Amino acid sequence: MNSLASSEQLTVKGLPISPGLAKGVILRIHQRPFQQTGAPQVNSEYDKQRFREAQEKAIEQLKALADSTKATLGPEKAAIFDAHQLMIQDPMLVDAILAAIMQGQCLEDAVVEATLSIKAQFDALDDPYFKERAADILDIGQRLFRIITGGEDISQIDDKQDYVIVTDELAPSDAAVLGIKRNVKGVVTAQGGPTSHSAILLKALEIPAVSGIPMDDSFQRGNTILVDGVGGEVILFPSREVEEAFDRRIKAQEETRLRLKELKGKPSVTKDGISVLLFGNIASPKDTQKVLNFGGTGVGLFRTEFLFMGRSDSPSEEEQFQAYSEALKSMAPHPVIIRTLDAGGDKDVPYIKGLVGEEANPFLGLRAIRICMEYREIFMTQLRALARASAFGNLKIMLPMVTSLWEIRTARAMLAEAVLSVKDAGHKVAENIDLGIMIEVPAAAASAHVLAKEVDFFSVGTNDLVQYTLAVDRQNPRLLQWYEPFHPAVIALLENTARAAHEANIELGMCGEMAGDPLALPLLVALGFHELSMSAPRIPWIQDYLMRLTKDRCLELFQKVRSMDSGSSIREELTRFMEEHQG
Ligand code: PEP
Ligand code: MG
Numbered sequence: 001m002n003s004l005a006s007s008e009q010l011t012v013k014g015l016p017i018s019p020g021l022a023k024g025v026i027l028r029i030h031q032r033p034f035q036q037t038g039a040p041q042v043n044s045e046y047d048k049q050r051f052r053e054a055q056e057k058a059i060e061q062l063k064a065l066a067d068s069t070k071a072t073l074g075p076e077k078a079a080i081f082d083a084h085q086l087m088i089q090d091p092m093l094v095d096a097i098l099a100a101i102m103q104g105q106c107l108e109d110a111v112v113e114a115t116l117s118i119k120a121q122f123d124a125l126d127d128p129y130f131k132e133r134a135a136d137i138l139d140i141g142q143r144l145f146r147i148i149t150g151g152e153d154i155s156q157i158d159d160k161q162d163y164v165i166v167t168d169e170l171a172p173s174d175a176a177v178l179g180i181k182r183n184v185k186g187v188v189t190a191q192g193g194p195t196s197h198s199a200i201l202l203k204a205l206e207i208p209a210v211s212g213i214p215m216d217d218s219f220q221r222g223n224t225i226l227v228d229g230v231g232g233e234v235i236l237f238p239s240r241e242v243e244e245a246f247d248r249r250i251k252a253q254e255e256t257r258l259r260l261k262e263l264k265g266k267p268s269v270t271k272d273g274i275s276v277l278l279f280g281n282i283a284s285p286k287d288t289q290k291v292l293n294f295g296g297t298g299v300g301l302f303r304t305e306f307l308f309m310g311r312s313d314s315p316s317e318e319e320q321f322q323a324y325s326e327a328l329k330s331m332a333p334h335p336v337i338i339r340t341l342d343a344g345g346d347k348d349v350p351y352i353k354g355l356v357g358e359e360a361n362p363f364l365g366l367r368a369i370r371i372c373m374e375y376r377e378i379f380m381t382q383l384r385a386l387a388r389a390s391a392f393g394n395l396k397i398m399l400p401m402v403t404s405l406w407e408i409r410t411a412r413a414m415l416a417e418a419v420l421s422v423k424d425a426g427h428k429v430a431e432n433i434d435l436g437i438m439i440e441v442p443a444a445a446a447s448a449h450v451l452a453k454e455v456d457f458f459s460v461g462t463n464d465l466v467q468y469t470l471a472v473d474r475q476n477p478r479l480l481q482w483y484e485p486f487h488p489a490v491i492a493l494l495e496n497t498a499r500a501a502h503e504a505n506i507e508l509g510m511c512g513e514m515a516g517d518p519l520a521l522p523l524l525v526a527l528g529f530h531e532l533s534m535s536a537p538r539i540p541w542i543q544d545y546l547m548r549l550t551k552d553r554c555l556e557l558f559q560k561v562r563s564m565d566s567g568s569s570i571r572e573e574l575t576r577f578m579e580e581h582q583g
Helices: 044-073 075-087 091-102 107-124 128-148 172-178 197-204 240-261 285-293 317-331 350-356 369-374 376-392 405-424 442-446 448-454 462-470 477-482 488-504 518-526 536-546 551-562 567-580
Strands: 010-013 015-018 021-029 163-167 184-189 209-211 224-228 233-236 277-282 299-303 335-339 394-399 434-439 457-460 507-510 531-534
Touching (some): 015 197, 021 184, 021 240, 091 128, 107 128, 128 350, 163 224, 172 197, 184 224, 197 209, 277 285, 277 536, 285 536, 299 317, 299 531, 317 335, 317 376, 369 405, 394 405, 394 457, 405 434, 405 448, 434 448, 442 462, 448 457, 448 488, 457 488, 488 507, 488 551, 488 567, 518 536, 518 551, 531 536, 551 567
Parallel strands (some): 021 163, 184 209, 277 299, 299 335, 335 394, 457 507
Antiparallel strands (some): 010 233, 015 209, 021 224
């Protein structure tokens, strides 16, 4: 890519991580790496003054963030911004910065040094509470750094125009805040794959995004940028014709969105009457409304780890009960599949990390069900909360990262114990609670016939299944061309899983990102998937395509695809098939 800002149209290919088209002016955030530069200090009094101004500005930003978050996401989510306002005035940090300035460092370096040294002190304490404070101090230091280096912050977005956020990497907290800003139309990042949590949040917020874009000076604040979250490319300095054509596509996208609204309430069936239930994935009970709004008839994945994030200890049984029962009540009589804690790997729950300690390979480490097997009190609290919540709707419990029968048997025994003990305490519990597992490790897919005998349902987690099958870190942007959900190995594992589910006569679902990918849909129909769970806004798009398909054509396509020898040829075949079924 050229590295000079120019007015020549520039198209840069990346990876689509959230579908849709967007146009706006660039707002770059988190521009400079958070590290010392050794730049000389000009004047210590001047730097102290700059520090005071930056501190005031940070407090203003945090107040604005707290207010808008309170109004939209509630006081719980806003508490972090209130706490940060206090921490940014804490003498521990302030004195360390002023001392570094007095020792001759420039303000930028003083902020980096003070932040990292306080963070290291917290990190060294073997207590999950302090590990989390370490993350807070880093966040605060980075905020100050952005202010003094002129980097933009999400709270700077005004209402004057439509923006596209351009950044190296979007933190999940940033992604959540973007939902509040109606005029953030798109996101472009250098890092972060399609199954990262930020990507999952962006999809839920319907903000088109492209990742894997190398940043250079062309990406300057104020330049217009076009974002194609379907084709996975961005266009800078568009010619008038290209911009007008893009505007027409945005208009057509809006028209399709309106047309798809009409599908709500209609049965999700193929042309020849095969029903496929379309469910939504959620991260909090509040998200159920969105699933219902988009016509979802259940929740196929409630990622409960979000309840465990951003705090210094496990949520209590009562807090968990409130969250689970709220989700169940709002979806009733539709089912809600609640996944037990899936911490570790890409899901950073700081105090659990504090318990587990550093691991050389977190994705292959103490993650998900393994944490629940090792720290049974955490699991038992969750199971008790789930058992109590079961009286309020149609609950199914799902275990993540299962590889062996003993995990299922242990979980089932613990669930029975939880049910008995909450009943003894006088709580009502549903007559029957289905217990199922995610198929997201190749071992589970390959031995699906063994596992199917002892569970009520399977739900395929393709995000991890693809990662583990192909040995490709799902978060590493350099490996994106290797992260291929249509690789023949993945197709073979899906087929094996489906066969085992049908033979054992259990429900077969999918809740990984593949479930919301229209290209995959005919294959999933051919394999007899009963339920697909996806980011809520995807539901009408998948329903629209489903209603154009017939089982016979899907089976024919599947036979063709299973003899193909590469992900790219399969992808081409699926694209052709989809084009044939448009209009
Ligand atoms: C998956 O792995 O496909 C999945 C749905 O779980 P998560 O993305 O939360 O790991
Ligand atoms: Mg997973």
